[in-house]
Amino acid sequence: TAAPVPSATPAGAPALPLRRDDPLDPPPALGLLREETPISRLAFPDGAEGWLLTRHEDVRAILADNRFSADRITASSPVRRVTFKPEDRPGLLLTMDPPDHTRLRRLLTPYFTTRRMQALAPRIEGIVDEHLDALRAAGPPADLVPAFTLPIPSLVICELLGVPYEDRARFHAWAATALSLTTTDEEVFAARDALTGYMRELVDAKRRDPDDGLLGVLIRGDNDLTDAELGGIGRLLLIAGHETTANMLSLGTLTFLNHPDQLAAFRADPGIADRAVEELLRYLTIIQFGTTRVALEDADVHGRRVRRGETLVLSLPAANRDPAHFDRPDELDVTRPPSQHVAFGHGIHQCLGQQLARVEMRIAFTRLFEGLPGLRLAVPADEVPMRHDMAIYGVHRLPVAWEE
Numbered sequence: 001t002a003a004p005v006p007s008a009t010p011a012g013a014p015a016l017p018l019r020r021d022d023p024l025d026p027p028p029a030l031g032l033l034r035e036e037t038p039i040s041r042l043a044f045p046d047g048a049e050g051w052l053l054t055r056h057e058d059v060r061a062i063l064a065d066n067r068f069s070a071d072r073i074t075a076s077s078p079v080r081r082v083t084f085k086p087e088d089r090p091g092l093l094l095t096m097d098p099p100d101h102t103r104l105r106r107l108l109t110p111y112f113t114t115r116r117m118q119a120l121a122p123r124i125e126g127i128v129d130e131h132l133d134a135l136r137a138a139g140p141p142a143d144l145v146p147a148f149t150l151p152i153p154s155l156v157i158c159e160l161l162g163v164p165y166e167d168r169a170r171f172h173a174w175a176a177t178a179l180s181l182t183t184t185d186e187e188v189f190a191a192r193d194a195l196t197g198y199m200r201e202l203v204d205a206k207r208r209d210p211d212d213g214l215l216g217v218l219i220r221g222d223n224d225l226t227d228a229e230l231g232g233i234g235r236l237l238l239i240a241g242h243e244t245t246a247n248m249l250s251l252g253t254l255t256f257l258n259h260p261d262q263l264a265a266f267r268a269d270p271g272i273a274d275r276a277v278e279e280l281l282r283y284l285t286i287i288q289f290g291t292t293r294v295a296l297e298d299a300d301v302h303g304r305r306v307r308r309g310e311t312l313v314l315s316l317p318a319a320n321r322d323p324a325h326f327d328r329p330d331e332l333d334v335t336r337p338p339s340q341h342v343a344f345g346h347g348i349h350q351c352l353g354q355q356l357a358r359v360e361m362r363i364a365f366t367r368l369f370e371g372l373p374g375l376r377l378a379v380p381a382d383e384v385p386m387r388h389d390m391a392i393y394g395v396h397r398l399p400v401a402w403e404e
């Protein structure tokens with residue numbers, strides 16, 4: 001399946017998205033840039049030009065350097081004409097710099113520790129098993145996206161936050177609109193406003209009657225969070241908490257099915273589940289256009305002068321396939337020792353939900369391949385619709401069958 005959107009112009013500055021040759025590999029042009037032009041000009045859809053960085057070392061260095069701001073509310077987006085509205089700012093951790101970021105991150109970090117997330121494992125196992133039971137009861141074939149990979153992280157984050165799961169049809173649709181490259185700016189803003197309004201109402205309801213979900217706990221807690229911040233935090237966690245993990249689950253399943261030797265190794269030794277999850281994160285790097293930062297001052301990077309106010313795009317997929325950092329980077333090896341992939345970012349914005357995502361992936365992959373023996377694609381591999389058109393890569397549908 002070819003990317004539906006135009007890719008780089010070899011003559012001028014490249015533009016994202018670049019075309020993939022293989023659905024499980026990053027665009028080959030990223031590899032060439034990484035080799036030859038470690039800092040490249042990049043053309044943005046709004047007409048501005050900025051920079052693209054592709055090397056692991058550089059991506060990590062810039063993500064850890066406070067001369068580059070995460071406040072990109074008014075910066076260029078690598079794939080859209082618009083990004084955020086200033087009203088979207090409260091609670092949007094991803095776009096804040098210290099000290100504002102530090103204040104919110106400190107408040108939230110204790111709720112996402114490894115220990116707390118491990119404690120959710122029995123409930124996550126229960127949710128995974130319920131969905132496997134339903135799949136078996138209905139029998140093959142099935143589309144794993146609506147039946148398994150999307151509902152599991154979605155139900156988990158709803159329970160964690162205290163968001164009614166019955167409302168999922170609405171927020172799944174808003175998220176799909178907001179993350180798509182083919183929707184109009186008006187549609188994106190309308191979806192985001194609808195989600196903001198929904199969260200504000202939920203926060204109002206919980207102010208009156210707080211429950212034990214994280215939003216209720218934050219409302220009751222000894223902190224100075226405003227309603228707008230609470231709504232913003234809820235919105236970010238709800239979307240970041242399900243879209244990402246859902247796509248890792250479906251794309252990871254497709255990847256295992258395409259690499260039977262790796263699936264066999266994974267099934268033979270449950271002890272490597274944690275490594276396998278890290279390797280899938282590295283290999284697939286679903287934040288396919290990377291992340292952006294804005295230069296707060298002029299800076300020299302690889303001999304090029306980055307000007308204050310310019311936008312830098314840090315290609316997480318290119319960094320995670322960098323041969324200068326990873327041995328045999330283009331090979332999927334579920335036994336690979338972990339070595340600082342950047343699939344969750346790096347530095348102060350490194351993914352808040354990473355421990356939750358890891359627990360969900362470990363449980364879901366392990367139980368899926370145990371619970372549906374002989375799992376296979378129900379369509380030819382090249383007919384699986386890939387998410388070329390979405391900020392978070394993955395599959396739109398995953399038709400599978402298994403032995404009953």
Ligand code: HEM
Pocket residue numbers: 070093094095105157236237240241242244245248286287291292342343344345346348349350351352353354356357
């Ligand atoms: C930040 C990826 C799952 C919540 C990030 C960043 C990346 C990322 C790359 C950093 C972005 C940047 O620096 O600009 C992923 C992937 C996931 C995942 C690949 C799944 C496999 C989750 C989950 C949650 C979550 C399950 C919620 C429970 C967040 C939040 C931030 C973040 C709140 C912003 C942190 C900050 O700015 O301090 N994620 N994420 N993510 N993620 Fe995740």
